[in-house]
Each structure stands twice: as structure tokens, then as C-alpha cells.
Amino acid sequence: MTDKLEQLKEAVLTLVKSITKNPDKVSLHTENQTSEEKGDFLQINIKVATEDIPVCIGAGGTTAESIRRLTCLMARQLDYDKRLFVRVDAPQMPKNHYEFKQ
Numbered sequence: 001m002t003d004k005l006e007q008l009k010e011a012v013l014t015l016v017k018s019i020t021k022n023p024d025k026v027s028l029h030t031e032n033q034t035s036e037e038k039g040d041f042l043q044i045n046i047k048v049a050t051e052d053i054p055v056c057i058g059a060g061g062t063t064a065e066s067i068r069r070l071t072c073l074m075a076r077q078l079d080y081d082k083r084l085f086v087r088v089d090a091p092q093m094p095k096n097h098y099e100f101k102q
Contacts, residue, residue: 004080005030005042011074012086015067016046016056025049032082041083044071048088056088064088 009028017023029045046067048056057064068086075084 004078007078008071008075008080009044012044012046012067012071015070016048019055019063020048020052021055022049022052025052038085039083041085044084044086046086046088053088 009030013026013028016028017026020026025048027047029047031043031045032040033043034040046056055063056067058066067088071086072084075082
């Protein structure tokens with residue numbers, strides 16, 4: 001199982017590094033977790049340089065969703081049977097970051 005996880009991590013790193021301007025600042029952290037509603041799952045956190053966050057998130061989160069889907073497809077191809085949650089670590093933006101004064 002560990003070999004499959006290492007192959008998956010390497011594939012995700014290669015994918016994310018290929019779309020960023022600072023591939024040397026891309027890092028990946030995995031953690032096995034358990035919850036009552038989700039059961040056992042693997043949390044994958046992808047950290048990128050601040051200037052690469054918009055590239056990895058995309059308009060409306062489309063790139064992040066594509067990274068999630070491709071990661072799940074790669075895991076399926078490797079017969080990795082654990083449930084996955086993939087997250088691109090980014091600072092939380094307020095829902096309305098513009099202040100309108102009347």
C-alpha cells in the first residue's frame with residue numbers, strides 16, 4: 001500500500017509543479033484521518049507559493065477541482081482503495097472582500 005501512496009504523491013507533485021511558476025516551492029502533505037460520517041480517508045494538502053495560488057485554484061475553483069478529479073483518477077489507476085480528499089492550501093478570502101461605504 002505504501003508504494004501505491006508514494007506513486008500517487010509523486011504523480012500529484014508532478015501535476016501541480018507543471019502548472020506553477022515556482023515548482024520548487026510546491027510541497028505535499030498527506031494524513032490518514034477518520035471521522036464518523038466519512039469513515040477512513042486520506043487527506044492530501046498541496047501547498048504552493050503565494051503567487052501560484054490563483055493558478056492552482058483557478059476561476060471559481062475550476063483548476064482545484066480538476067486537480068482533485070485527476071488525483072482520484074490516478075488513485076483508481078493505481079488501485080489505491082482509500083477514500084481521498086484533496087485540498088490546495090490557500091488563505092481564506094472573505095466572501096465579500098470589497099468594502100462599500102455609504
